[in-house]
Amino acid sequence: MTRSRRALLDLIESDPRPLGPRELHRELRRRGTPMDLVSVYRNVAALLELGLLHRVLGSTAVRPCAGREPRCHHAVVCTGCGSAREFHSRPLERALAGVRRATGFSIQEHLLELRGLCAACMGHA
Amino acid sequence: MTRSRRALLDLIESDPRPLGPRELHRELRRRGTPMDLVSVYRNVAALLELGLLHRVLGSTAVRPCAGREPRCHHAVVCTGCGSAREFHSRPLERALAGVRRATGFSIQEHLLELRGLCAACMGHA
DNA sequence: TGGTAAACGCAACTGTGTTGCATCTTCGCT
DNA sequence: AGCGAAGATGCAACACAGTTGCGTTTACCA
Numbered sequence: 001m002t003r004s005r006r007a008l009l010d011l012i013e014s015d016p017r018p019l020g021p022r023e024l025h026r027e028l029r030r031r032g033t034p035m036d037l038v039s040v041y042r043n044v045a046a047l048l049e050l051g052l053l054h055r056v057l058g059s060t061a062v063r064p065c066a067g068r069e070p071r072c073h074h075a076v077v078c079t080g081c082g083s084a085r086e087f088h089s090r091p092l093e094r095a096l097a098g099v100r101r102a103t104g105f106s107i108q109e110h111l112l113e114l115r116g117l118c119a120a121c122m123g124h125a
Numbered sequence: 126m127t128r129s130r131r132a133l134l135d136l137i138e139s140d141p142r143p144l145g146p147r148e149l150h151r152e153l154r155r156r157g158t159p160m161d162l163v164s165v166y167r168n169v170a171a172l173l174e175l176g177l178l179h180r181v182l183g184s185t186a187v188r189p190c191a192g193r194e195p196r197c198h199h200a201v202v203c204t205g206c207g208s209a210r211e212f213h214s215r216p217l218e219r220a221l222a223g224v225r226r227a228t229g230f231s232i233q234e235h236l237l238e239l240r241g242l243c244a245a246c247m248g249h250a
Numbered sequence: 251t252g253g254t255a256a257a258c259g260c261a262a263c264t265g266t267g268t269t270g271c272a273t274c275t276t277c278g279c280t
Numbered sequence: 281a282g283c284g285a286a287g288a289t290g291c292a293a294c295a296c297a298g299t300t301g302c303g304t305t306t307a308c309c310a
Contacts (some may be wrong), residue, residue: 036290076230092220105201107241116232
């Protein structure tokens with residue numbers, strides 16, 4: 001764990017938005033702890049490997065792992081301010097189990113992302 | 126509607142798997158109706174615009190639009206053979222409505238993809 | 251059948267992510 | 281504290297996907 005990697009993880013944890021490699025690179029420079037873009041990619045990969053981060057759906061943006069719920073990451077992303085909120089929904093889990101039965105697929109993983117406006121952005125819109 | 130575009134649409138409709146621009150380009154060449162890769166991109170974009178195709182989740186692969194259900198495309202993709210099956214689930218819709226209430230987000234769109242093994246691939250595995 | 255608007259192919263460009271390699275930092279060990 | 285191996289860093293070059301510009305060809309309608 002180097003100081004560069006520490007700064008990267010701090011940045012990711014301090015921003016409510018899912019950040020991509022490019023944004024991380026730019027923001028680290030702005031904060032006075034610049035890191036080569038290649039190193040950003042490598043560090044993000046390493047932190048994903050360690051299970052400290054997870055990707056937000058298909059994008060390359062990442063979020064810290066909350067600790068609980070190892071695999072199943074659901075998020076709503078605000079189209080206004082870009083912030084993400086993760087959630088866990090029992091009815092949703094049950095509905096997915098129903099899909100499993102209906103389609104005959106043995107489901108290994110599911111990816112779900114919702115997009116919309118958060119309460120704050122709805123307010124000042 | 127040119128013959129090239131016709132061949133492209135036929136190809137997409139004849140394969141149960143979601144196909145990306147690269148695969149479409151390769152397969153069209155193989156079928157004796159080659160099309161420039163740029164034209165594949167442009168034609169896919171045009172067909173998406175016309176509402177005849179839709180993207181499968183975050184990827185660039187496309188599927189024909191079934192006709193019903195204009196916006197809400199859910200799919201299970203087989204990790205074995207790559208074929209996709211689309212579905213519609215009322216309980217799932219209800220669960221998403223619950224998430225909307227729980228998070229306070231005004232949800233504009235949702236993307237959902239499931240990955241697993243289809244019945245056939247489970248059989249000969 | 252002639253003319254126009256759209257589609258096409260080619261080439262060059264942009265943006266994103268990866269690989270190779272030499273250098274530097276971290277960290278365990280004495 | 282000093283040493284040495286393992287791993288992290290930065291730079292340059294590369295690989296790949298997707299886009300744009302432009303001159304040419306094709307489809308469609310009068």
